[in-house]
Amino acid sequence: MSRIVKTPEERKLEIIQTAEKLFRENGYSKISVESIIKEMGVAKGTFYYYFKSKEDVLEAIVDYELDQVVKMAEQVANDTSMDALTKMQLLLSNSHIGDENTKEIAVHLHLPANRELHEISNIQTVLRLSPILAKIVEQGNEEKVFNTKLPLETIQFLLSGSQFLMDSGLFDFSEQEIFERRIVMQEIIEKALSAKRGTFDFMNNNLSKGEKNE
Amino acid sequence: MSRIVKTPEERKLEIIQTAEKLFRENGYSKISVESIIKEMGVAKGTFYYYFKSKEDVLEAIVDYELDQVVKMAEQVANDTSMDALTKMQLLLSNSHIGDENTKEIAVHLHLPANRELHEISNIQTVLRLSPILAKIVEQGNEEKVFNTKLPLETIQFLLSGSQFLMDSGLFDFSEQEIFERRIVMQEIIEKALSAKRGTFDFMNNNLSKGEKNE
Amino acid sequence: MSRIVKTPEERKLEIIQTAEKLFRENGYSKISVESIIKEMGVAKGTFYYYFKSKEDVLEAIVDYELDQVVKMAEQVANDTSMDALTKMQLLLSNSHIGDENTKEIAVHLHLPANRELHEISNIQTVLRLSPILAKIVEQGNEEKVFNTKLPLETIQFLLSGSQFLMDSGLFDFSEQEIFERRIVMQEIIEKALSAKRGTFDFMNNNLSKGEKNE
Amino acid sequence: MSRIVKTPEERKLEIIQTAEKLFRENGYSKISVESIIKEMGVAKGTFYYYFKSKEDVLEAIVDYELDQVVKMAEQVANDTSMDALTKMQLLLSNSHIGDENTKEIAVHLHLPANRELHEISNIQTVLRLSPILAKIVEQGNEEKVFNTKLPLETIQFLLSGSQFLMDSGLFDFSEQEIFERRIVMQEIIEKALSAKRGTFDFMNNNLSKGEKNE
DNA sequence: GATGAATGAGAATTCATTCAT
DNA sequence: TATGAATGAATTCTCATTCAT
Numbered sequence: 001m002s003r004i005v006k007t008p009e010e011r012k013l014e015i016i017q018t019a020e021k022l023f024r025e026n027g028y029s030k031i032s033v034e035s036i037i038k039e040m041g042v043a044k045g046t047f048y049y050y051f052k053s054k055e056d057v058l059e060a061i062v063d064y065e066l067d068q069v070v071k072m073a074e075q076v077a078n079d080t081s082m083d084a085l086t087k088m089q090l091l092l093s094n095s096h097i098g099d100e101n102t103k104e105i106a107v108h109l110h111l112p113a114n115r116e117l118h119e120i121s122n123i124q125t126v127l128r129l130s131p132i133l134a135k136i137v138e139q140g141n142e143e144k145v146f147n148t149k150l151p152l153e154t155i156q157f158l159l160s161g162s163q164f165l166m167d168s169g170l171f172d173f174s175e176q177e178i179f180e181r182r183i184v185m186q187e188i189i190e191k192a193l194s195a196k197r198g199t200f201d202f203m204n205n206n207l208s209k210g211e212k213n214e
Numbered sequence: 215m216s217r218i219v220k221t222p223e224e225r226k227l228e229i230i231q232t233a234e235k236l237f238r239e240n241g242y243s244k245i246s247v248e249s250i251i252k253e254m255g256v257a258k259g260t261f262y263y264y265f266k267s268k269e270d271v272l273e274a275i276v277d278y279e280l281d282q283v284v285k286m287a288e289q290v291a292n293d294t295s296m297d298a299l300t301k302m303q304l305l306l307s308n309s310h311i312g313d314e315n316t317k318e319i320a321v322h323l324h325l326p327a328n329r330e331l332h333e334i335s336n337i338q339t340v341l342r343l344s345p346i347l348a349k350i351v352e353q354g355n356e357e358k359v360f361n362t363k364l365p366l367e368t369i370q371f372l373l374s375g376s377q378f379l380m381d382s383g384l385f386d387f388s389e390q391e392i393f394e395r396r397i398v399m400q401e402i403i404e405k406a407l408s409a410k411r412g413t414f415d416f417m418n419n420n421l422s423k424g425e426k427n428e
Numbered sequence: 429m430s431r432i433v434k435t436p437e438e439r440k441l442e443i444i445q446t447a448e449k450l451f452r453e454n455g456y457s458k459i460s461v462e463s464i465i466k467e468m469g470v471a472k473g474t475f476y477y478y479f480k481s482k483e484d485v486l487e488a489i490v491d492y493e494l495d496q497v498v499k500m501a502e503q504v505a506n507d508t509s510m511d512a513l514t515k516m517q518l519l520l521s522n523s524h525i526g527d528e529n530t531k532e533i534a535v536h537l538h539l540p541a542n543r544e545l546h547e548i549s550n551i552q553t554v555l556r557l558s559p560i561l562a563k564i565v566e567q568g569n570e571e572k573v574f575n576t577k578l579p580l581e582t583i584q585f586l587l588s589g590s591q592f593l594m595d596s597g598l599f600d601f602s603e604q605e606i607f608e609r610r611i612v613m614q615e616i617i618e619k620a621l622s623a624k625r626g627t628f629d630f631m632n633n634n635l636s637k638g639e640k641n642e
Numbered sequence: 643m644s645r646i647v648k649t650p651e652e653r654k655l656e657i658i659q660t661a662e663k664l665f666r667e668n669g670y671s672k673i674s675v676e677s678i679i680k681e682m683g684v685a686k687g688t689f690y691y692y693f694k695s696k697e698d699v700l701e702a703i704v705d706y707e708l709d710q711v712v713k714m715a716e717q718v719a720n721d722t723s724m725d726a727l728t729k730m731q732l733l734l735s736n737s738h739i740g741d742e743n744t745k746e747i748a749v750h751l752h753l754p755a756n757r758e759l760h761e762i763s764n765i766q767t768v769l770r771l772s773p774i775l776a777k778i779v780e781q782g783n784e785e786k787v788f789n790t791k792l793p794l795e796t797i798q799f800l801l802s803g804s805q806f807l808m809d810s811g812l813f814d815f816s817e818q819e820i821f822e823r824r825i826v827m828q829e830i831i832e833k834a835l836s837a838k839r840g841t842f843d844f845m846n847n848n849l850s851k852g853e854k855n856e
Numbered sequence: 857g858a859t860g861a862a863t864g865a866g867a868a869t870t871c872a873t874t875c876a877t
Numbered sequence: 878t879a880t881g882a883a884t885g886a887a888t889t890c891t892c893a894t895t896c897a898t
Contacts, residue, residue: 266894
């Protein structure tokens, strides 16, 4: 097969993205290294030149994804021109209000997936995202829009519920069921943060028409 | 090898329990059928006489566990002599108030575990336990101690958060961290159900002395 | 493929013998597990049911061979009806005088072979055979036919020279060359043990015609 | 990576020496080309620029070593100012009498090593050194200090025994055991060459103080 | 019911070697 | 000369499952 040379960065990313796609579509354990390299059109050795094992790519995938999500969340959190409420709305909602970047979060957090990918990324999401969101909650406390005693712990619980329940790969909810769960979630979030009722009511505004999940 | 004959029920249960133990300790995919039968001291064929595949046992394990939890939860839920508040306290807390059975719930729901077993049983827990708890919430609504619009959805979110976050196998929380998260959880539950503040404050009452989270 | 069940002993031996044959013919590293099982007509798993790795069989082969050689040597050594001279002649020579069993030694010690098999079995031969032969030398000392101060060490040197040089796989000697080396060896042995000249002169008697060096 | 240019001779020697070191420490088959170039800090291509295969280096290593040993042995053998006895003593002993060069022989012949390297170099040693030593034996015959009928064959047997047994990598002898084997060896050599008793008794003379077995 | 030898598809991984730069 | 990304055949090993006894 003709040898196509790429920069290490390109190749590594290519492997990560190909593997991710296949893992998501079929599940980690169903996908062999063979199938990954076939999809890419490279040789076995190329895979093992970049990753020392199949599991190694799995980690790389999660890291890569989370890096992006976290980077964006940090950007939002550190933006001094936004108030806490706007930040939370941006990050916690699946809102399509914002720019492309913002949309990405939602997409990433809610892709259909498989067990291995799922649990790892759920855990990482909670662990890495919660401190950032907690900081926003603290900002909100100061701005008097929230009144939350244990911001980190509260955020962790809320994120956990959201991640685990709404991650549509695990539960097989219909659109209607998803919609109802979002409403409930929104209310619980408001109550947990002691925000004013309706603060996070983007359901009715932004998402009511034809939520595409998947 | 001396042939030890047991009743089919005993054998099946023995396999379930041995497999469960090993799966929990090492993870489903790391445990081979070989290791299960070695641990039991029986032959390969015996395993396949009782279960048609390795995955079959996994299901059996989850079913077996959940059956017990659900059965107990239903008993509590259907007990006409208890009010909703008491029922919720019994089932949602890790309370040691009650009899052995009640304690079991908590134990089962919070064992250290592994990915595969975990996710399956988390999902099953949410799916099978939420209708029962929702019924109690409805009872609570009627008794005016709760005021929850979408009981099932609310309960699902709360259970998800609880299952996923508190399941100490996934996150590596210290005792202190667990304690804080329980307090937060309790407050969120109260708020989500619109219960009176302190309703579920079993932390201070029942568990204050040295929470053992097995 | 139709399943042919054998007793574990048979199968294990079958694997050992098949592997040995192939290793000898082609060299350890050239032979894959695949080729062994193909030759036997069994499945991969069968191989790994009996041996945990390819190297494991190599050890088993050497052990198996040496066991036989040692067993026979011990039989000779412990035979109280033979004098030391006869024993030494039986064991050190490639003499075909004796029974089938005796012949075996020579055959085993001088098969064409390959590196891995070779060195392992050479070392093992020296280590396991030398104490037995040393005992015979001691007997010879008492019978006044030998006069050897350090029997074990002497025997080890002689065995080493014999094993290493005469092991026709390593050096590519012609029949004539082999013959000359045997004569020299015989004389050195006599001198080393301080035996009477000609004691081990079986060259001229027994082997002169048609040396088979497989 | 900064490109360090060396003369071809330097590079080639560097590869030989690095490979030799690694082969000796870990065994030929355990060492990959990768590990050799990593140790050197050069690229894969560099290795294959100088050697056409991994096995090629193995040969080069043995050749390189033997060349040195043989060159020195020839020097000694061809030195018309020395008598045969002195020559033999210089070459067969592990004597530290002589110059650095002479010491080298012993060092090289007795390094701890691994199977592949070992056997190849043992064989080569025997094959290439024996004619040289045989010539000295012939000189000794003429000088009436030896009386050996088949010098080459005798030397080959003696070298084989010495190489194989004393090569401390294969057998795991203690210092004491090595010492005893050297005494025995020395006596056998004397007897085999029909030299006067004590001719090669350098044990007591030269090595008695603190046998170093490198 | 129980045994355990046998199966074999399939996986992961290695690594000597090549070659575009 | 030198680099290091890319190759891919070959190999070892795993393990869920079957089946003759």
